[in-house]
Amino acid sequence: MTNELSETPEAEPGTRASARPSHRLRWNKVPEVTAYFWIIKVLCTTVGETAADLLDEKAGLGLTGVSVLMSALLAVVLVVQFRTTAYRAGVYWLAVALISVVGTLISDNLTDNMGVPLETSTAVFAVLLAVVFVVWYRRERTLSIHSIDTTSREAYYWLAVLFTFALGTAAGDLVSERMDLGYWLAAVLFALAIAAIAVAHFALGLDAVWSFWIAYILTRPLGASIGDYLSQPTGDGGLEFGTVVTSGLFLAVILGLVVYLAVTRKDVADPATPAPTAR
Numbered sequence: 022m023t024n025e026l027s028e029t030p031e032a033e034p035g036t037r038a039s040a041r042p043s044h045r046l047r048w049n050k051v052p053e054v055t056a057y058f059w060i061i062k063v064l065c066t067t068v069g070e071t072a073a074d075l076l077d078e079k080a081g082l083g084l085t086g087v088s089v090l091m092s093a094l095l096a097v098v099l100v101v102q103f104r105t106t107a108y109r110a111g112v113y114w115l116a117v118a119l120i121s122v123v124g125t126l127i128s129d130n131l132t133d134n135m136g137v138p139l140e141t142s143t144a145v146f147a148v149l150l151a152v153v154f155v156v157w158y159r160r161e162r163t164l165s166i167h168s169i170d171t172t173s174r175e176a177y178y179w180l181a182v183l184f185t186f187a188l189g190t191a192a193g194d195l196v197s198e199r200m201d202l203g204y205w206l207a208a209v210l211f212a213l214a215i216a217a218i219a220v221a222h223f224a225l226g227l228d229a230v231w232s233f234w235i236a237y238i239l240t241r242p243l244g245a246s247i248g249d250y251l252s253q254p255t256g257d258g259g260l261e262f263g264t265v266v267t268s269g270l271f272l273a274v275i276l277g278l279v280v281y282l283a284v285t286r287k288d289v290a291d292p293a294t295p296a297p298t299a300r
Contacts, residue, residue: 048106048107048108048170048290049107049108049166049167049168049169049170049290050102050105050107050108050113050169050170050175050178051108051113051166051169051178052108052110052113052282052288052289053288053289053290054166054233055287055288057278057282057287057288058288059236059240060278061114061117061275061278061279062117062237062240062244063240063243063244063247064244064271064274064275064278065114065117065118065121065244065275066121066186066189066240066241066243066244066245066248067244067245067247067248067251067267067271068118068121068122068244068248068268068271068272068275069118069120069121069122069124069125069186069241069244069245069248070121070125070190070244070245070248070249071248071249071251071252071264071267071268071271072122072264072268073087073091073122073125073126073129074252074264075264075265075268076090076091076122077129078264084126084129084130084133084134085130085134087126088123088126088127088130091119091122091123091126092123092126094119095116095119095120095122095123098112098115098116098119099116099179102116102175102179103172103175103176108288108289109283110279110282110283110288111279111283114275114279116179117182118272118275120179120182120183120186121186121241121244123183123186124183124184124185124186124187124189124190124241125186125187125190125245127187127190128142128146128187128190128191128194129190131191132191132194139191139194139195139198140195142187142191143188143191143192143195146184146187146188146191146192147188147192149184150181150184150185150188150238153177153180153181153184154181154234156177157174157177157181160173160177161173161174161177163230164230164234165229165230166178166233167290181234182237185234185237185238185241186241188238188241189238189239189240189241189242189245190241190242190245192238192242193207193211193241193242193245193246194245196210196242197242197246203258204246204247204249204250204253204258204259205246205250205258207242207246208243208246208247208250211239211240211242211243211246212243214239215236215239215240215243218232218235218236218239219232219236248267248271251267252264252266252267252268
């Protein structure tokens with residue numbers, strides 16, 4: 022889904038002043054949706070799963086302590102991200118990787134520390150994400166990631182991303198535990214679901230914006246299943262590479278791709294080229 026469209030309409034008559042951005046940046050603050058985008062996104066979700074497990078096991082802070090630490094680190098990186106005036110590959114993907122870890126930890130805290138059933142947490146995160154989308158659209162008249170060019174739109178974007186990670190974690194755990202598919206089959210199932218969305222978009226005309234967000238949510242349990250398959254013991258259906266090796270391997274690949282994109286700028290939109298309007 023590399024041609025997700027944007028819509029940046031003019032303010033309609035009668036629109037509240039607060040809905041009109043006071044300052045529009047020249048540059049979009051997120052990358053173009055290319056193959057690189059999806060590859061790094063899946064790698065980040067895998068790291069989010071394995072790194073959360075690694076920190077919980079090795080840091081000695083407990084699940085709550087690790088959650089507080091990673092949330093504070095994420096907050097610092099997001100401040101840097103918001104202060105940039107254009108998309109910067111290193112800052113952006115660091116924020117995604119950290120938000121993947123934090124989203125996983127939020128879901129794990131609800132399940133492991135508070136005893137919240139996965140059915141409940143999945144439903145709650147789905148409702149919260151829907152609320153973000155509704156408020157975002159009512160205020161900005163677009164959900165397209167090709168128009169993240171104001172502070173308010175960027176705030177909605179990152180809030181939506183956080184809830185997609187939390188929702189994907191809870192929903193992925195729910196499917197894996199209830200269906201007892203095993204990590205590899207679960208990964209295949211989510212990959213097929215993403216492929217179905219791609220077919221629906223390219224062949225059947227499913228709306229580009231919704232195609233993107235549905236696929237974005239599904240990449241979270243896909244990456245988590247891959248991470249668990251590589252890191253977990255063979256007795257549990259994994260390959261027993263361990264969380265250290267798996268996290269290190271995927272982080273190295275992410276770093277290589279991000280450096281490549283930072284140098285080549287292959288995922289940066291040309292601001293001089295107007296984007297088509299999504300209907």
